[in-house]
Amino acid sequence: MASPSRSQAHLFCTVVDNYGDAGVCLRLARHYARKGAQTTLVIDEPELIDRMMPNWRQEPRLSVQTEAPSLAGSPQPIELTVIEAFQFDAPLDYRVALEQLHASGTTVQRIALDYLATEPWAASHQGLASPDLEVKHAAMEKGHSTNPAGPAATRQWFAPSFYGQGFPMIHDDFIEANSEQRQQMRARLGATQSDDFLVMAFGYPDAPWDELKEAFQSHGLPSGFKQAVFWQPKGLELTQDEFDIALQACDLNFVRGEDSFVRAHWAAASRWQVPFVWQPYRQEGNVHADKLSGWLSKAGEFEPHYKAFTLEFNRLGAGAGLSESWSGVLSAWDQIRAQLSQFGFVYKGRDRPT
Structure with missing residues (x-):
């Protein structure tokens, strides 16, 4: 330059x-x-x-x-x-x-x-x-x-891409939250108890939140949590830097589109290892399904229950249902966190655009 x-x-x-x-x-x-x-x-x-x-x-x-x-x-x-x-x-x-x-x-x-x-x-x-x-x-x-x-x-x-020749995703502005920042943001988003399972519910209007809540009721939450607290962003209520902190303050992130999806990778790669589920923007010709499949295929080593749950959340699954697939996620919770963290970490090591 x-x-x-x-x-x-x-x-x-x-x-x-x-x-x-x-x-x-x-x-x-x-x-x-x-x-x-x-x-x-x-x-x-x-x-x-x-x-x-x-x-x-x-x-x-x-x-x-x-x-x-x-x-x-x-x-x-x-x-x-x-x-x-x-x-x-x-x-x-x-x-x-x-x-x-x-x-x-x-x-x-x-x-x-x-x-x-x-x-x-x-x-x-x-x-x-x-x-x-x-x-x-x-x-x-x-x-x-x-x-x-x-x-x-x-x-x-x-195009920004997870494949080596692509336009890299920006991450050098990502702020890794410390314990105090994370705790303050959790309280701001509604998680007031230490055993609250804080969920970022950032999806499109057809996201199956009611089904997800039923799955939580039927099969429970990861170990150490007693009740789920949902935070649904409304407009631009957080700055970009605050949103990065919010992603790390939650215990499970549902993100949509592209910007929040990429940032969720960095939250997964942070010390907090927050797992996430992506809902691509729905497009004609099932293009969104191809995008989701492409990402899940790139992350080929992911635990099968995570893939099944992601597809069910996007109404692209084999029909097992969101509740049943959530049960599978619970059985592999620690493995899923570790794999998503590693996947995000790999891409944080990519070169930046010049």
Whole structure:
């Protein structure tokens, strides 16, 4: 990476329905800023950033705005990384200006960052060309041509992935909770007794919470716990740092989407070894089932009861039912905690994006 004053990163994000996209982009922007790049996060709802990370203005190299940065002015950066996240293109005039910036000597890397890819095919697709044909057409309309080695032609596709060639998951901002932080958060989330089994119930509307409670009633809880306490996040009631603490304060995390799913790995790898169950975003064509299957297959050594329970929770199981599969989880509770912890630990050792 070039010197901090001459290295820049521009990230483009739009908020679709939930806040996961904004959360991922904020973590990524903070990562680049802390690596030394003057970083701009362009997002259509910047007020979300204030709620997720109220102290973001204390990051000296991070800015948040709604409009694309100007590429004019001096001095020009030596290198510029442009990340267009989750199938959202930067404004066309900005993308055209990138071609001119590249022609003037700046190294421009454009990345089309897609959603988390757990499927095996993702490994062979990382880094493939994803040319921006709209820029080429815009140039042709003006009687110009684009450089075949320019940013539009050489844009690359990446996705966060558990496979080695993927775009690594950000974890260098994860705060490992100490005992006092964990206890304070448990009380804040409603667990006031030492034998409370605190469950993070962060799922989509079709998550089977009633069935889960019935399973707890029928088969009990892990050793040492007497009663279950459910905490269901409502909106952005916690900052990103507080959410990391909350994941470690619970005894079992049910997480949804992508951002909380990745962070649950780091909570599993923490000293608290908190197990988790993932509910992918439901998609047409059963794409969510492929994502879940891809992740469970990657974690091929997982205890079979854990896999069965995860599938039943997502209504993709063989029909044994959530209650019966929970009984199996209880029989292998310590093994499941250890395996999830190891799986998270392996990925905390991955290289960071540069």
